[in-house]
Amino acid sequence: MRTRLVVFTLVLAGVAGCNDGSKQGSRKQAAAAAAAVTTGGGGTTVPSSGTGAPGVDAPQVTGLAPGSGPLDGGTTVVISGSNFAKSNAGQTLVLFGNAAVAATPTSDTELQVTAPAHTQAGPVDVRVVNDLGVATRAGGFTYTPRAPSVAFVPAVGSSDLATQRGTRIRLSVKGLPPLTAAAQVDFGGTAATELTLVDAETIVAEVPFGLPPGATAITVREGGASATTQGFRVQGALTYGDLVINEVLFDPGSTDPNNDGVPSAGSNQSDEFIEIVNTTADPVDLTFVVLCDQVGTTTPNPSNPIHTFPNPTTLPPGGALVVFAGGTPLEFAARHASGHAQASTHGALNLSNSASTVETLSLEDRSVFPVVLVFRAELSTPGAGISLVNRNDGQRITSNPARAADYEQHPARPHGQGTVRHSAGTKKDGSPF
């Protein structure tokens, strides 16, 4: 029996290596199968032809039902024929093209099998292989093409007045001809600003400038075919309080909130952080929002950015994103495509450790107007290792501008063997937003 199984494997390798629909290949396979059974033998029957010539016990296939199914596989197919259950090996394989799946005969004349996935629409040969031989049904099963579809991430985007560039939306396209440099993408009929071809099924498109806010269809065209998807949203202007600066750690002391194993100390202030929360019920595109800082005055300074969010950066509803001064933020759960924590694109936040220094942090939204004050807070440090945190943790701050009274010193919370007084990426008690 052991010998038989080894030989059986060789037979399958030979079948899988042949092109679909090759009659010559089929004859070679049949010969191989016959030889294999002879060699592995000990059995009483040696087929003269693996194609199931009349008068021998080799399997034969007379029909498949259904004879077609989707490219993703999963179709339950009943194969009719003969000599399915006489296999002494008790093992039968069915090949759809070159993909083999195990099958169990339900009778001598019927097999039930689940069609495997396939890459290209069209007919494939179906082969039933057991230790009596190989039966081939040329073009026995047809894979039906997928309906064209487009998936996209992120689900919201905007564009920038200053540069007229847009959020980069990654489009995964199925059911179209392979994408090429000639592919076209439009958002609600307006051509994408920039296109970057990733592969035959993936293209990155920038949201064009000047689209009205709201639901916008995305259409991809290639080779005379097109696919359209709904559900994407062009973000409108943010209003005050949609985003809050929820927590700020000016002076990390010797703590390590970015979890990179390097506690801050002295001039290493890489664990400074600013936690931003989306207080709305929708995802917010942060791509063209800029985090700014002005030291020593209560006047915000939009021209002094300390972090530029990468394109794209999306904050989920109620979600938090932490901007650290530096380091390699670890163990922040990926709650959205752009990650839960980022290190300052400017290499530092330079938050003052002095309790007497006022700093005005602001989030400036450039997506619709050059400068729209989204949030500002006049803040000063409470001391080493202690952050300032929104009294109504994660909730909208309505006073404009936000004042020191909107914040409190972070309470102690358990962490490791002791306690800490900050909570980068979580609520005050360490629970998720």
Ligand SMILES: [Ca+2]
């Ligand atoms: Ca650190």
Ligand SMILES: [Ca+2]
């Ligand atoms: Ca500092």
Ligand SMILES: [Ca+2]
């Ligand atoms: Ca927090």
